[in-house]
Amino acid sequence: MNRKMHKSCFVAILLSAIAIVAFGSTFFYWNRQNRTEEEFTIVTSFYPMYIAAENLTEGREGLVLKSLSEPQTGCLHDYQLTAADMKLLSTADVFVVNGGGIEEFLTDVAAQYPDLVIVDASQGLELLEDNGHAWMSVALHRQQLNNIARGLAEADPEYADLYRENYGIYDEKLKDLEQEQQEFAGDLAGEQIILFHEAYAYVARDYGMEVVYVMDLDEERQVSAGEVADVLRAIAEDDVKIVLAEEQYGKEMGDMVTRESDAKVYYLDTLVRGDYDKDSYLERMEANISIMRGLAK
Ligand SMILES: [Zn+2]
Structure with missing residues (x-):
């Protein structure tokens, strides 16, 4: 190998090294970008759960938040799941429900999608017998928000701090309402x-x-x-x-x-x-x- 050949060979190696580093870092950057913008799909059962989730997830990049029922549907007593509902649930990372018997179709969903994370907002709440309308009590709704925030943090740990922070901000406002009630209760x-x-x-x-x-x-x-x-x-x-x-x-x-x-x-x-x-x-x-x-x- 003469001197000239040796030199061009060195340049080629150097150029490909630069190319590898450049490509590598671009790939890493793209990958990171892609991770933070990764979609996370939350489906809520009905209106009060949607509003709760909306407040808790503010600032979550790549969030897809959808409601199973229409905003005018009202309570879900006797609600029958449609094929479109089941399709929507198949895309969900988390399904947020009120619980307490409001979503009677829940056992069907759990059976159909055993891996779907279901966050039950009323878990551990002191409910009235055969009455799941817990959101009508501000005190109980605060506990529901806490349950949902915890459930989301567990299911989407990368954003756990965000959910906790949003919960803190929203809960302050709910606390004010509760105090207002107590003034004349x-x-x-x-x-x-x-x-x-x-x-x-x-x-x-x-x-x-x-x-x-x-x-x-x-x-x-x-x-x-x-x-x-x-x-x-x-x-x-x-x-x-x-x-x-x-x-x-x-x-x-x-x-x-x-x-x-x-x-x-x-x-x-x-x-x-x-x-x-x-x-x-x-x-x-x-x-x-x-x-x-x-x-x-
Ligand atoms: Zn009702």
Whole structure:
């Protein structure tokens, strides 16, 4: 090998070394970029869980957040899973549910997708019997947020700090709402009331009110003459002054009570329908609290 050959050989080796380093670092960079932008799919069962997840996941790059049901579906009692729902769940990394029996289809999902991480927001909560509407209590909803944040941190550890931080910020706001309630809860304690929606049993419990009759009007249905008589009898016998109802399905009965008795009907929001504004729960729970504050006076 002459000197000249030796020199060009050296240059070639040097150039390929540079190329390898350059390619290697580009590949490493691309890989890292790809990792931080990696998609993570969270599917929530229905509206209150979506709003909760929306607040907890803010800033999570590459997040795909979807709701199984439409924002106007409401509670999922008797909800039947569609083929599209099952397809959506097959893409999920995590499925966030309210639990407490609200998602009756859950056993089917767990059987179909044994590897799907299901975060049960109501795990460990002190629920009322056969009543999973826990989000109606701010105190319980704070625990739900805690459960969801923990579940997400476990399933997506790279962003565990973010979920914890978001939880802290959101929980401060929920804590304010809870304190607001406690300011006047004592004035309502022991008050006898009637409910036209079982979700409000959590409201009654939070304020220490005594529920004397519940008519569950959470869907369009015929109310029998016997039920109407029962409501009016309960109002008269227990001298009930307050009825809590829901606008959508309880208005007709509410009007009847206003016409036929001295009780007053107040319409609260069940917080199960709306747009995807992340402050929706805070704003509408605040409105509910204002109505309850009005009753305390
Ligand atoms: Zn319901």
